[in-house]
Amino acid sequence: MHATEMGYKIAKASRYPTLALTGGYINAYIPNFITVTNAINGGISLKYSITGAIHASHAMHEASARQQQAEVSKQLLTDQISVEIKQKYLKYQETIEKLAITQTAIEQAQENYQITDNKYKNGLVILSDYLDADVLLLQARINYATTKADSMIAYFELQESTGNLQ
Numbered sequence: 001m002h003a004t005e006m007g008y009k010i011a012k013a014s015r016y017p018t019l020a021l022t023g024g025y026i027n028a029y030i031p032n033f034i035t036v037t038n039a040i041n042g043g044i045s046l047k048y049s050i051t052g053a054i055h056a057s058h059a060m061h062e063a064s065a066r067q068q069q070a071e072v073s074k075q076l077l078t079d080q081i082s083v084e085i086k087q088k089y090l091k092y093q094e095t096i097e098k099l100a101i102t103q104t105a106i107e108q109a110q111e112n113y114q115i116t117d118n119k120y121k122n123g124l125v126i127l128s129d130y131l132d133a134d135v136l137l138l139q140a141r142i143n144y145a146t147t148k149a150d151s152m153i154a155y156f157e158l159q160e161s162t163g164n165l166q
Contacts, residue, residue, distance in 0.1 A: 008067055011059035017048035081161075088158040095151035102144040109133075109140040 023042040029035050116133035119125040159165035 005067065008060060008063035011056055011063045014056040014059070015053045017046055020045045020047070085158070085161050088154070088161045092151065092154040092158045095147060095154045098147050099144070099151050102140065102147045106137070106140045106144055109137040113137045 021042070021044055024040070026036055026039045026041075028039075113133045113136070116125060116130050120127070120130040156165060
């Protein structure tokens with residue numbers, strides 16, 4: 001039972017009358033005044049407060065509103081968590097796709113470098129074309145390493161948002 005439900009039940013209970021049972025025992029001796037031996041007394045009282053019932057009605061409405069607010073907040077939080085997990089998953093999928101693209105870029109840059117290297121050795125291209133091919137290959141490898149790091153970060157963020165990472 002949640003605290004909001006308890007608040008509603010407490011407010012509802014104050015609408016009803018209260019019943020009290022009392023009891024007592026006395027054995028008294030006061031010299032030259034009174035002597036009471038083994039006296040037992042008891043009583044029942046019933047009390048109902050009209051103003052308490054009116055205030056209870058207001059308190060019940062407030063408790064009900066708090067309970068509804070707590071439910072809405074809980075649903076909102078659940079929705080936010082769901083959206084966050086989906087966003088992290090999509091980001092992770094995007095980095096995986098980008099990783100495949102950068103791998104293909106490395107393969108193309110290596111092929112281009114080998115062709116340019118052969119042409120340079122045969123004197124068909126100038127040094128700047130050869131160095132450009134080398135720079136493109138290096139840039140492709142750097143992009144792959146960066147994308148791999150990004151995909152690892154995205155993976156661990158996804159694990160964290162799903163609660164699988166401590």
